[in-house]
Amino acid sequence: MRDHPVSTATTPTDLFPLRRTQVEVNGASFHVIDQGEGPTVLFAHGYPDTAETWRGQMHAAAEAGYRAVALDMRGFGASYAPPEAELYSALHIVGDLVGVLDALNIDSAVLVGHDWGADHAQRAMVMRPDRFRAIVSLSIPFLPRGELSTWDALRQQGLGEKYYVFGMMEPGADANFEPAKKTIPSILYWLSGSPTPDTGWDPVDSARNMLRPAPVAIPEWADPDYVAHTISSFEKTGFDTGINHYRGAQVTFDLMSAFKGAVIQQPSLYIWGAADGLCQLFHPTPPTREELLPLAPGLVDVIALENVGHWPQHEAADRVNAELITFLDGLELPESPGSARHAA
Template identity: 60%
Template sequence: MVSDAGLTGKNRQIVDRVIDIGKNQFRILEQGEGPAVLFAHGFPDTADTWRSQMHALAEEGYRAVALDMRGFGASFSPSEVEQYTSPYIVGDLVGVLDALEIPSCTLVGHDWGADHAQKAMLMRPDRFKALVSVSIPYAPRGETSLNDSLRDRGLGDRYYALAFDNPDTSKQFLPAGKTIASVLYWLSASPPPEQRWDPIDPAKHMLRPAPVAAPDWADPNYVRRTIAAFEHSGFETGLNYYRAVPHTFELMSAYKNAVIRQPSLYVWGCSGRAVSILHSSNPTVHDMRASQPGLVDVVRLEDTGHWVQHEAADRLNAELLEFLRTHAPREI
């Protein structure tokens, strides 16, 4: 649970509002004053996933901002798949800074938020000065897209995300009251290891009925808000992040083999299966610095799955603050 004890003035309350980015509206949460930290979430989630981290940073003198990403919650949700490519998403992140008159910031991203935050480091190093990737590591654009690589490995019929190209996929995520609980549970470290979600085993899919209404690590208010958000928005536009992968691959050709030079941190839960096809079971700083020369550390969390910001909230908060104090410039 997040408490407001010890906070005063602007640092006490999270402000929940809608801002204009060009002609489009985006919902943001904002808390605290000081150097800015912008949080980007993944699927299926909203800005509310970051409340614990926002509170911790505000208490230590930072300005924490999180947005409902394009296609989620109360933010702009176009139907066209092509509008979910990295140039659009990075444009949204820059737009938040512009709307709030923030010259530059540190970016923290989880899941798809991490992927697009990494690309923001490449595309706008003038605005994004430091990076924290949660659960998803950085992989430079190579010769072959992730989707094509998986097909080449014979996983085209097994890898979960390739099935999301089906226009009826979003119906499988209904009703949100049941499927949000399923995704939170099966992707976490809560189930027995042999039962956890596996991205290349259709029998262990993420939408199996969960044995609990919500995992014990999940704040009931967060679960309630997330269910309500998807009951309102549905899941179709959120799935467009997966469908846009080949489009982003083509658009990012100028960044082939590009490295992230800003100070960065990678935090991941070793009980999660999502990373099993993205890196080894024990990636080291040395291994990952080839593509991230500014990488400070790799934090491997035991007994933690995909939902690091919830399952290991206190540890992630501590790692964030240490990274910000040491490696993120205070003048941001």
């Protein structure tokens, strides 16, 4: 267990100012937010989101003596957003994550990922164990590269006409997500644990889709500033390049044959919301640590959050923060000279 620095500041921002910058990564510009000092924790978000989704976890990590870094992922926010779907494979995204570390002169980091950010982070653990020491996955369990891609496996299960993603990936389907001021609140609400039973999002039932008008303007668990930022971001960028993360999944499968069957050896933690429609589809019976250990031999724990949906970093922020810090404190991470943790 590591000692945490004691704060005497009157406000969190006095002691842990948030730094914003554009960094060059492999010749492209990425927006990065950075907070605290110490061993680095790199946060990766999913769809439809930005780095701002991690503000609560970043502050908790900074307060505990870590350096928290989050980026607008490729295709989102103020980061590089090429139109070509084939440029959104995990190999490209892992290159972005490594490039951010290089741009900030960071040798290694613990990854925290949600949704597509979790999937890309998991591939990073397999591909670059020299740079990524451990991982916390939110909402998406790790599955090694197998014989079938995710999309082909779903088609084989007879879900090719039902699973929501297939319609999303069609050309022009991004228009269904406009306008952002209406769809972002809907997505946040319907994918969460807030709807009454049997009314929330179901990824294979079009009648329970994520774009239905929400009964509330902003879910009670959501920070209004975060929602406003997310809406503003997608009003500027649109949704098509974000959807490219789905389109690029087949490219990832095709390019990663050398990693077939490769597991995550480093320490890992899986946190998921028991009311998440996506999790209920992929593991209707709650997975245990023992069941997942063959896929991730370093798995520390599997944590199911009751009455929580697809946004655990918001819906159960305090619990997620506590589990994150406990996990980080259990790792043997190198100290950074001059950091608060180092000075303590």
